[in-house]
Amino acid sequence: MTRLLSSLRDGKGFDIVLVAVPLLFLLALSGLPLIYNVVMSFQEVDMFSLGTFARPWVGLKNYIAVFSAPETWPIMRNTAVFVVCSIAGQFLLGFGLALFFTQKFPGASYIRGLFLASWVMPGLVVGAIWNWILAGDFGVLNYVLKALGIISENIFWRSDTNWSLWAVIIANIWLGTAFNMILLAVGLAGIPRDLYEAAELDGATSWQRFWTMTLPMMRSTIGAVISLGLIFTLQQFDLFAAITSGGPANSSNVAQYWAWEQSFRQYDFAKGSTISVVMIAVVMIASIIYVRSTRHEVRG
């Protein structure tokens, strides 16, 4: 007992405790549900067998059903478009704003802080607000575009199959830009000022400075921002629920919303978990690529 206590006091045991507690936490609250999810995707699950493990095994039947459904490929395509365009939009706007706020002008850091307001707002609230902005008949966006002479007729952002996915992408870019900006601003602040001063003395233009110094030094930050963006956009559910509900005719449906729909609207839990297993696989592949691409990097 005393040895145990002293090991806690001398630091070694304490380290182990510190690591063990979060590990147990992870195992119980992330690991087990993950395994449960994978198990469910190989079983026949309905609402009444949800609470037990004793369910008939069906092998790959759920996977075959998911991949042979006519809506699968359009939904996968939508998911890819949503993820790529959201990340691209959030990153470009976020990086632009981060660079802008590194300029020295009065109140720069305060205004930058205000941008975080969008990030802390719950997705459903953001969705409700964008719902009004994007409304077809009386939406603000249509009014502005009309006043600027860009469009002559209202665009039904939410109800036109050509636009519905973009309606959610626009809202999601707005939601995620501030987070990207903050992470990238932190990365920018980590680049020593004197490097820039030296480069300027050597006659490097601002474009050259950005291209040959800022970007390479930001590599790990950019990697982190993009991989986090992948996770956040694949998680994005509230905006779909609030703006289009995946409609009309699945034109804005994505894998994560589809999985929820299967589980909690159709009560087909097996199919819902099958879709999420496929999503987990995609995220894992993406994170392996990210880890491999950055492992040779020296961080400091």
Added chain:
Amino acid sequence: MTIRFGLVGAIALATTSMLTLGAALAQDEVTITIWSLDDANQPALNLAREFDEREPGIKVEYREIQFDDVVSEAMRAFATGQAPDIIAVDNPEHALFAARGAFLDITDRIANSEVIDPANYFPGPLNSVAWDGKLYGVPKATNTIALYYNKDLYAKAGITEPPKTWDELVEVSRKLNDPANNIYGLAFSAKANEEGTFQFLPWAQMGGGGYDNINAPGAVKALEIWKTILDEKLASPDTLTRGQWDSTGTFNSGNAAQVISGPWELNRMLEEAKFDWGVALLPTETEGGTRSSAMGDFNWAIFASTQHPDEAFKALEYFASQDDRLFPEFGQLPARSDIGLPETGVALKDAALKVFLEQLQYAQARGPHPEWPKISKAIQDAIQQALTGQTEPQAALDQAAATIGGILGN
């Protein structure tokens, strides 16, 4: 050993004393749990509290659950053996539980009851608590949909009476449509959720179809009419993604001349609508043709796992005996044809309620079928495919009929 004897003795003593003291004491132990989505302004919570006070032998525990969680909470509770004694569920989901034996068959209890008489209920709500010829619950309240119209806009367009047939509805909507002033002829909901099914199914039924015959010629015609309305922009394109509440909002603000919606809008409309309005029965396929309407609202059910079926049924009897208070006190329509609604003194509302009560006689339950969510999804998909122009109405409904046929096991 002594401890053990003591324990056994105590139990024996307790048992005998319970037996000798009779039923009054035994009943003291009974607690029934009731789950419903009603809050303090709605009937279930208040009636449960009253029942608790009236019955000294029965303690009532009430839990309020959110609309979206009713089914998943109930399933989980039942699967883990912690289901309440009584629950209120949305009517199309009743069969889901009844068919799996999760709800108690109360056919015999109702037959012997002096309070609940099936003959007093509207056929639609009563049908929704039935499965396989047996009764698994009691309708809690009901509602339906009808056509609201803006009398001022009617007068301006020279229309004297609301449309009686589908073709007339399209015709009238064309006359009322006024894009220059941001006025659509009609508003309704074709959203890809239960609301879309709720609004479309009555049309299919009036056309001689139904969920088990969704591609009947009349149902196809109904979907073609819907497509005409959207293609000609007689209704906002947002009809595809907007629920009934938001659609009715456009009517209240004067941006739609007519709306298909339910009596739950009456109070809001009285507050918001700054014009004269009326309510008419849903137009039928042909003049004097078959009528039908959607049926909404919740049902009471007793879980099969209950330890106190007698007390639980007594609670349902009490709730049913108070049905005449549903409308005056809580603004909900009782699912019974033997209860007249008292005049509210608000002329617009009283006139509207008369129409809704008439419409209720044609209201049909969705299903009942344990796989209702999947059947409903097939119908929603067909509506959305056709209205977005991706599939012709006939082909879309044929596809839905094939999917539903698979679910029904045909």
